[in-house]
Amino acid sequence: MSFEERMHGTASRNQTRTVLALDLETPEPSQLLKKSIDVVRSVKGLICAIKINRQLILGLGLPTVAESILKLANDYNIPTIMDAKLNDVGHTNEFMARTYFDAGFDAIIASPVAGWKDGLDKVFQAAESRRKGVLLLTYMSNPGAEEFYSLTARHGNNGEKPMFEILAQRALEWRAQGLIVGATKPQIISRVRELVGPKLPIFSPGVGAQGGDANIAVNAGATYLIVGRAIYASADPQNAATGLRIKPNT
Ligand code: BMP
Numbered sequence: 001m002s003f004e005e006r007m008h009g010t011a012s013r014n015q016t017r018t019v020l021a022l023d024l025e026t027p028e029p030s031q032l033l034k035k036s037i038d039v040v041r042s043v044k045g046l047i048c049a050i051k052i053n054r055q056l057i058l059g060l061g062l063p064t065v066a067e068s069i070l071k072l073a074n075d076y077n078i079p080t081i082m083d084a085k086l087n088d089v090g091h092t093n094e095f096m097a098r099t100y101f102d103a104g105f106d107a108i109i110a111s112p113v114a115g116w117k118d119g120l121d122k123v124f125q126a127a128e129s130r131r132k133g134v135l136l137l138t139y140m141s142n143p144g145a146e147e148f149y150s151l152t153a154r155h156g157n158n159g160e161k162p163m164f165e166i167l168a169q170r171a172l173e174w175r176a177q178g179l180i181v182g183a184t185k186p187q188i189i190s191r192v193r194e195l196v197g198p199k200l201p202i203f204s205p206g207v208g209a210q211g212g213d214a215n216i217a218v219n220a221g222a223t224y225l226i227v228g229r230a231i232y233a234s235a236d237p238q239n240a241a242t243g244l245r246i247k248p249n250t
Contacts, residue, residue: 141182
């Protein structure tokens, strides 16, 4: 089953669009692991994927993450996304993608500005040969994202366009399995949805703690919502995840 099919299946089964961003911080590794597992257990029926970033890998190490959290996610049939934001030359990108995929991750996040040739080409090859997914940053959720994602750039013979529109086009050409567009930018989500059509999933981070609104992002065209602090830092993660649950389209 492809990454997209797994995501779709879990979203339908749990009737949710929420991807849990598991970014807990604590100086004590044993606490970090226990707290991360507790959060996953409490919201397992309310999420459709788990996104892990380098914060957790630095805190626990990849083998521990693989043996504990990835295994648990697999037992619950919840796909996992490695938020590596890959942005290097081909051989190191490839090494990182291969290592994360072989540890058990189902998809990886990359930055398209590394370009295709000897940039992301090998990441897509590593993903395709393992039936894994690559998600591309298209417009980040933080206020400073405007500095570059909205810059106007020349696009072949097609005149000038904002950078994020070119990135959305690249995601289609490169056959990415999803795009990342901040939930804090509903107008950008609408424009990206217009450009990529109804099928390609848009993952939107920035709900809650960064000021984004789940319903507004979904109405603008987001498929999935990436949520971290609004769930794991809440006094009652299960209740918080229940409040953020929005049913997917069938
Ligand atoms: P929170 O809901 O706590 O704000 O976390 C958002 C998550 O989404 C973090 O894991 C962050 O790394 C990620 N993210 C983001 O916030 N904005 C982006 O543009 C891209 C991201 O991956």
